[in-house]
Structures are given as C-alpha cells and as structure tokens.
Amino acid sequence: xxGATVDTILARxxxxxxxxxxxxxxxxxxxxxxxxxxxxxxARMLRVPASRVYGIASFYKAFSLVPRxxxxxxxxxxxxxxxxxxxxxxxxxxxxxxxxxxxxTNDMRFTLEKVRCLGCCSIAPVVRVGEHIHGRLTxxxxxxxxxxxx
Amino acid sequence: xxxxxxxxxEELAREGTRSLCPDxxxxxxxxxxxxxxxxxxxxxxxxxxxxxxxxxxxxLRETGCIGYCQVEPVLEVLxxxxxxxxxxxxxxxxxxxxxxxxxxxxxxxxxxxxxxxRNGERPEWALPRYDEVPFYSKQLKIVLRNSGxxxxxxxxxxxxxxxxxxxxxxxxEMTPEEVADEVEKAGLRGRGxxxxxxxRKWRLCRDAPGDEKFVVCNAxxxxxxxxxxxxxxxxxxxxxxxGMAIGAYxxxxxxxxxxxxxxxxxxxxxxxxAIADARTAGLLGRxxxxxxxxxxxxxxxxxxxxxxxxxxxxxxxxEGKMGEPNQRPPxxxxxxLWGKPTNVNNVETWANVPEIVxxxxxxxxxxxxxxSKGTKVFSxxxxxxxxxxxxxxxxxxxxxxxxxxxxxILGGKKFKxxxxxxxxxxxxxxRFLDLPVDYEELNRTGSIMGSGGMIVMDEGTCMVDVxxxxxxxxxxxxxxxxxPCREGxxxxxxxxxxxxxxxxxxxxxxLLEELATTTKDFxxxxxxxxxxxxxxxxxxxxxDEYDAHIREHRCPAAVCKALVHYSIDYALCDDCGACxxxxxxxxxxxxxxxxxxxxxxxxxxxxxxxxxxxxxAIRVQ
Numbered sequence: 001x002x003g004a005t006v007d008t009i010l011a012r013x014x015x016x017x018x019x020x021x022x023x024x025x026x027x028x029x030x031x032x033x034x035x036x037x038x039x040x041x042x043a044r045m046l047r048v049p050a051s052r053v054y055g056i057a058s059f060y061k062a063f064s065l066v067p068r069x070x071x072x073x074x075x076x077x078x079x080x081x082x083x084x085x086x087x088x089x090x091x092x093x094x095x096x097x098x099x100x101x102x103x104x105t106n107d108m109r110f111t112l113e114k115v116r117c118l119g120c121c122s123i124a125p126v127v128r129v130g131e132h133i134h135g136r137l138t139x140x141x142x143x144x145x146x147x148x149x150x
Numbered sequence: 151x152x153x154x155x156x157x158x159x160e161e162l163a164r165e166g167t168r169s170l171c172p173d174x175x176x177x178x179x180x181x182x183x184x185x186x187x188x189x190x191x192x193x194x195x196x197x198x199x200x201x202x203x204x205x206x207x208x209x210l211r212e213t214g215c216i217g218y219c220q221v222e223p224v225l226e227v228l229x230x231x232x233x234x235x236x237x238x239x240x241x242x243x244x245x246x247x248x249x250x251x252x253x254x255x256x257x258x259x260x261x262x263x264x265x266x267x268r269n270g271e272r273p274e275w276a277l278p279r280y281d282e283v284p285f286y287s288k289q290l291k292i293v294l295r296n297s298g299x300x301x302x303x304x305x306x307x308x309x310x311x312x313x314x315x316x317x318x319x320x321x322x323e324m325t326p327e328e329v330a331d332e333v334e335k336a337g338l339r340g341r342g343x344x345x346x347x348x349x350r351k352w353r354l355c356r357d358a359p360g361d362e363k364f365v366v367c368n369a370x371x372x373x374x375x376x377x378x379x380x381x382x383x384x385x386x387x388x389x390x391x392x393g394m395a396i397g398a399y400x401x402x403x404x405x406x407x408x409x410x411x412x413x414x415x416x417x418x419x420x421x422x423x424a425i426a427d428a429r430t431a432g433l434l435g436r437x438x439x440x441x442x443x444x445x446x447x448x449x450x451x452x453x454x455x456x457x458x459x460x461x462x463x464x465x466x467x468x469e470g471k472m473g474e475p476n477q478r479p480p481x482x483x484x485x486x487l488w489g490k491p492t493n494v495n496n497v498e499t500w501a502n503v504p505e506i507v508x509x510x511x512x513x514x515x516x517x518x519x520x521x522s523k524g525t526k527v528f529s530x531x532x533x534x535x536x537x538x539x540x541x542x543x544x545x546x547x548x549x550x551x552x553x554x555x556x557x558x559i560l561g562g563k564k565f566k567x568x569x570x571x572x573x574x575x576x577x578x579x580x581r582f583l584d585l586p587v588d589y590e591e592l593n594r595t596g597s598i599m600g601s602g603g604m605i606v607m608d609e610g611t612c613m614v615d616v617x618x619x620x621x622x623x624x625x626x627x628x629x630x631x632x633x634p635c636r637e638g639x640x641x642x643x644x645x646x647x648x649x650x651x652x653x654x655x656x657x658x659x660x661l662l663e664e665l666a667t668t669t670k671d672f673x674x675x676x677x678x679x680x681x682x683x684x685x686x687x688x689x690x691x692x693x694d695e696y697d698a699h700i701r702e703h704r705c706p707a708a709v710c711k712a713l714v715h716y717s718i719d720y721a722l723c724d725d726c727g728a729c730x731x732x733x734x735x736x737x738x739x740x741x742x743x744x745x746x747x748x749x750x751x752x753x754x755x756x757x758x759x760x761x762x763x764x765x766x767a768i769r770v771q
C-alpha cells in the first residue's frame with residue numbers, strides 16, 4: 001500500500017528529480033514522518049541513489065526520520081521569543097510531557113520540537129501545535145494549552 | 151477574464167473600489183498569522199454571527215496584518231461617507247459589542263484605536279487620527295501599503311490600489327532597459343540583508359549571455375525576529391508577483407520562482423491563490439496583457455534550513471538538492487538556477503518595485519539618506535511596549551523607533567541594546583540611539599541592517615546569553631561544508647557555554663576574539679562570515695558582563711541559571727500562596743498560603759513563581 005501512495009505523489013510531480021524535496025514534504029504530510037520504506041521507494045522510482053534521498057531527508061529540519069506524535073508541539077526559539085521567556089516555556093513543556101525536545105511521548109500523543117522563528121515575534125513567546133499558533137504564552141498557559149489536544 | 155487592454159484593467163480596479171468602499175458597511179478582520187494567533191478567527195466568526203442575528207447588510211472581509219500586532223486582533227469598520235475606524239484588541243467579545251453598536255446605528259468609538267482618513271472627512275469623534283497614534287506617527291508605508299487594507303485574496307482590490315498598473319506601464323511605455331534604469335536611479339538596495347543595489351544586480355543578469363534566465367524571490371525569511379516578508383506575502387501577495395513580473399520583463403526572463411520557508415503555511419496558501427488569479431486574468435503566464443512578454447511563477451517550499459536564505463544555497467534547494475552554498479563568483483547573475491543567469495531578490499525588495507515604476511525614481515530617491523533610499527520595514531519586538539511592524543523612511547534614528555514608535559521599554563525597565571540583523575548582526579548599545587538608521591551607519595556599529603529584525607533588550611537580558619543563543623542557533627544551522635564555520639562556531643559556543651555556566655577563564659575572551667576573527671575571514675558564505683558578529687559586538691560593548699560572569703561568577707541580568715539564586719522577600723509577600731501551589735519542585739514550603747521557607751537545593755530555577763508573584767516578592771540574584 002505504501003508504494004501506491006508514494007507513486008501517486010511522484011506522479012503528481014512528473015517523476016522529476018528536482019521535485020525531491022516537494023515529494024518528501026507530501027509524504028510527510030501524509031504519514032507525519034518519513035518511513036524508511038517510502039524513502040527506498042522514492043529512490044527506486046526516481047532512479048537516484050538512496051544516499052541522495054537520505055541526504056535530503058536528514059539535511060532539512062522539516063523532515064522527521066522517526067514517527068511523530070499526533071500533535072507536534074513546536075516551541076519557537078526565535079530571538080524575540082528567547083528574550084521573552086521561550087527557554088522557560090520549553091522547559092515547562094518538557095517537564096509536563098516528561099520528554100526532551102525532539103522526542104515523542106510513549107502514548108504517541110505529543111512530539112516536542114524546538115523551531116526557528118515562526119514569524120509571530122510581536123506576540124512572543126509563541127508555540128505552534130499542529131496548525132494552531134498560541135501567542136503571549138506564560139508557563140501556566142503553556143501547561144493548560146496541552147489539555148486542548150487529546 | 152483575460153485582461154488585454156487598459157480599459158479592462160480600469161474596470162478591474164473599479165470592481166475593487168466597489169468592494170473596498172461598498173455602499174453599505176464593510177468590516178475587515180486581520181487574520182494573518184499574528185491576528186489569527188491572538189483570536190482574529192474567533193472575532194471573525196463572532197462578527198458573522200452578530201451580523202446575521204441583527205440582519206445587518208455588512209460586507210465582511212479578511213485582511214492581512216496592519217502592523218500594530220501589540221493591539222491585535224484588529225478590526226476595521228467602514229461606513230459609507232465616513233472614514234475608516236480601526237478597533238484594537240477586538241477579540242470575539244469586543245467584536246460582538248462593536249457589531250451590536252453598529253446595529254443601533256452608533257459608531258462605538260470607545261472601543262476604537264483611531265480613524266483613518268479617506269476622502270478628507272473630519273469626524274466629530276473624540277478619537278485620534280491614524281497619524282496621531284504614536285505607533286503610526288512616523289511611519290511611511292510603501293511596502294506595507296496594502297497590508298491590512300485589502301483582502302489579499304482579491305485581485306480587484308489590489309488593482310483598485312493601483313496594482314498591476316506599474317506592470318502595464320512598464321510593458322506599454324518603457325523598454326526593458328528603461329525599467330532597469332528607473333530601479334537603479336531610485337537607489338533601491340536589497341532588503342534581504344547585504345544591501346546590494348538592486349539595479350546593478352538586475353543589470354548584471356540582463357547583460358549575462360543566455361536566452362533563458364530566471365528571476366527568484368527569496369521568501370526564506372530565516373532571521374529570527376524578522377517577519378515583514380511573511381506579512382507582505384500574507385497581506386499583499388500580488389505586490390510581489392507584480393514586482394517579479396516587472397523585473398522579469400527588464401531582465402528578459404520568462405520563468406520565476408518564489409522560495410518560501412516551510413514555517414509559513416498561510417503565506418504559501420495566499421501566494422497559490424494570487425498566482426492562480428493572476429494567471430486567469432492574463433497577468434501571469436503566456437502573453438501578459440496580451441503582449442509578447444510571457445512570464446510565469448512557480449512556488450518552491452523550503453525544508454527548514456536557515457542557510458537556504460543564502461542565495462546560492464537557495465538555488466541548490468530549488469533544484470531539489472541539499473542547500474549548501476557555492477563559492478561566488480560565479481554569481482547567480484552569471485550562473486544560477488540550472489546554470490542559467492538568475493536574479494535573486496527578497497520579498498520586500500520585490501514589493502518596492504511596482505511603486506518605483508508607478509511613482510518614478512525621483513520620488514523614491516527623495517526618501518531616505520544619501521546612501522540608502524526609500525523606506526525599511528522593521529519588526530520591532532522584544533522588550534518594547536508597542537510591538538509590531540514599522541515602516542519608516544531610512545535615516546530615522548533608533549531612538550525614534552524604539553521610544554517614539556515603540557513607546558519605550560516594557561514595564562518601565564532600562565534599555566540595554568537593540569539587536570539588528572539576526573544571527574549575522576549585532577547588539578547596538580544606548581550610546582548609538584541617535585544614530586540615523588541606514589545601511590552604512592548600522593555597519594559602523596559592527597551590526598548590519600539585515601532583513602530588519604529589531605529585537606529590543608532591557609536590563610533583564612544577559613548579553614553573554616544572547617551571544618550564546620545566536621551561536622547555538624548557527625551551530626545547528628551551519629551546513630558543515632567549510633571548516634572555519636563548522637568548527638569555529640562550535641568552539642566559540644563551547645567557550646560561551648562555559649562562561650554562562652560560571653566556569654569561564656580569563657584567557658577565554660582573547661581566544662574567543664581570535665576564533666571570531668578567523669571564522670569571519672575564512673568562511674565560505676555569509677552564514678559563517680557574519681556568525682561572529684553577535685559575539686564581537688557584545689564583547690565590544692558589554693565586556694563588563696563577560697567579566698562579571700568570569701571573575702565574579704555573577705550574571706548581572708540574572709538570566710544564566712547556573713549563576714542565579716531565587717529567594718523570597720517576605721516583606722513584600724502578600725501571602726497569596728500562588729507560588730507554593732505552582733512550584734514544580736517543592737522548593738517553596740508554607741503554612742496555608744504563607745510561604746515560610748525557600749529550599750535552595752530543591753529550586754530548579756524555572757521561574758514559575760516569578761510569573762505568578764504579583765507583588766514581585768521573588769528575588770533572583
């Protein structure tokens with residue numbers, strides 16, 4: 001089944017090698033991470049070395065080579081957020097979820113990530129969960145924010 | 151409908167005017183990323199509901215960011231014959247109050263921020279005019295001319311504000327050479343960071359041999375603390391498309407790419423819509439305006455790599471490769487995307503182009519300083535009262551930006567520095583507050599203009615920690631191709647972490663300076679070449695803070711965890727008990743709600759108590 005989805009995505013991009021990043025983005029949107037078998041399929045169908053596909057997948061931060069939780073919690077660590085308390089928010093979320101940044105809770109509910117500037121610097125500190133951006137956070141509000149995501 | 155003559159463009163503009171100024175009430179809600187994050191979407195839904203309940207004839211529209219993010223969500227009401235009225239903090243609750251007042255035939259000025267003149271009306275309201283609001287008082291909007299005004303999804307509204315008229319003018323009245331001349335004479339310089347004269351860059355690409363050329367928009371706004379490009383893309387995407395089309399005409403290109411960072415999903419959505427609409431109207435694609443000129447734009451999404459903001463890395467990334475920089479020369483203008491001559495300009499630069507062509511180079515060159523023309527958009531953020539996007543003429547002083555527009559420091563604290571230029575820039579201390587802001591003046595302080603992030607820092611910001619922060623950022627973002635950048639940053643970071651942990655040594659500072667100089671001089675691209683700037687400027691201007699960390703094991707700003715201790719000032723404590731309840735490590739012990747003991751060994755210095763303590767009885771030293 002995995003191959004079928006990957007094939008659809010590749011077909012949409014005309015099996016063009018230069019669309020590799022876009023292809024991986026779509027696979028990740030579909031699966032929430034990049035499973036090794038999908039990467040192998042991409043390499044085979046585009047007729048490029050697997051190392052090239054892995055190179056791209058590991059170079060760009062947006063890609064995950066391990067499964068991620070249902071909700072990806074991205075703590076913005078841009079400069080404005082940094083000076084307005086992002087490190088404390090990150091620590092607090094890490095304590096609440098009992099994980100380090102870059103890791104996923106055992107129940108696969110949350111993945112905690114640090115992210116570089118979400119461009120909402122005026123309402124710092126900011127955390128994005130999925131598509132939703134939470135601004136002007138405090139430690140307390142960051143903690144209660146998690147309850148909204150089952 | 152495909153637009154092939156001026157009458158049709160005028161008709162499109164008239165359609166836009168009818169929607170911008172309808173013959174009944176128009177309400178717009180700012181739903182850019184920042185607006186949505188502060189409740190703009192909920193406000194929009196509330197307005198929709200109240201309007202339906204009251205049976206009002208209202209044109210409800212979404213718009214981009216009007217800049218004053220501090221007071222978001224922002225809502226605007228326009229009734230026929232009246233000026234526009236801007237409402238602040240318009241969350242769902244206040245949005246309902248506003249609509250209910252309108253339903254009673256009353257303008258609820260008590261909830262409003264200001265009114266914006268339209269046709270010379272002089273309302274009787276006890277409400278400041280737009281330019282009497284300190285935040286807007288010194289601004290001059292060219293790049294942000296439409297953001298927060300028009301519906302970014304509406305091509306007619308863009309046309310009503312003069313949109314695509316510059317492209318029409320270029321195609322019908324000017325030769326490609328004349329267009330390049332105009333941009334050169336206007337004195338426009340690259341707004342992405344380095345400030346290379348745009349006209350010169352265009353000419354290099356124009357003159358490069360080859361029949362296939364590319365124009366590229368760098369929308370990989372990576373500098374943390376800068377978000378003007380996001381605002382332009384989300385609020386006025388057509389201005390970038392029009393700028394690129396004009397550039398393509400001038401340089402003889404028929405294909406363009408916009409490279410947008412992955413972190414900006416809404417910008418991508420707005421661009422996709424704008425490109426589709428422009429194609430349908432014949433403003434992009436084959437035979438633009440029915441002329442012999444063809445130009446189409448494609449989107450490329452970044453993958454979350456800071457180095458891709460560097461133009462050679464960006465081009466590698468568009469080609470589907472790892473974003474690693476290449477040695478220049480050859481410059482992209484000579485050998486760029488797929489080996490063809492390529493021009494790369496950033497979002498803000500492109501958005502300036504239509505206005506320069508419409509209003510002429512003399513007008514544009516009349517704004518700014520001798521070396522830096524026009525305006526610059528800054529994102530004024532950090533420890534400042536009024537945060538948001540400000541567009542000001544070049545040459546305005548830092549003091550005017552931070553204190554007049556920004557309203558000074560948050561919580562009455564003391565100004566320490568303003569950080570410009572992102573990780574490539576530096577920290578500028580108070581002695582330079584009266585510096586007129588332009589490319590050269592900022593360079594003289596050891597910082598750079600960069601893309602326009604302006605992060606204000608107060609006495610509670612540790613400058614050693616700031617230097618450490620940027621190096622930590624750059625260590626993760628260095629692509630690793632060249633040794634000076636890869637190793638230099640890593641080693642400098644080791645030293646800074648040591649200093650922040652109170653383990654710094656006297657000999658660390660000269661070593662840091664030596665490493666910084668080597669990294670600066672020998673790195674392959676701009677990332678490494680400018681990486682030491684935050685270190686060098688903080689060392690130059692805030693050496694006393696480094697000394698305090700090293701010699702006294704003290705962090706004067708009380709930021710570096712290893713060097714601070716928390717305690718309670720019982721004289722100030724009002725026995726609310728919040729800290730006892732909240733302390734995650736049980737370091738605060740109390741009887742009922744009265745804290746009686748602070749156990750230093752248990753304290754993890756998370757700062758949770760600081761956040762809840764209203765009388766500020768928590769001491770951090």
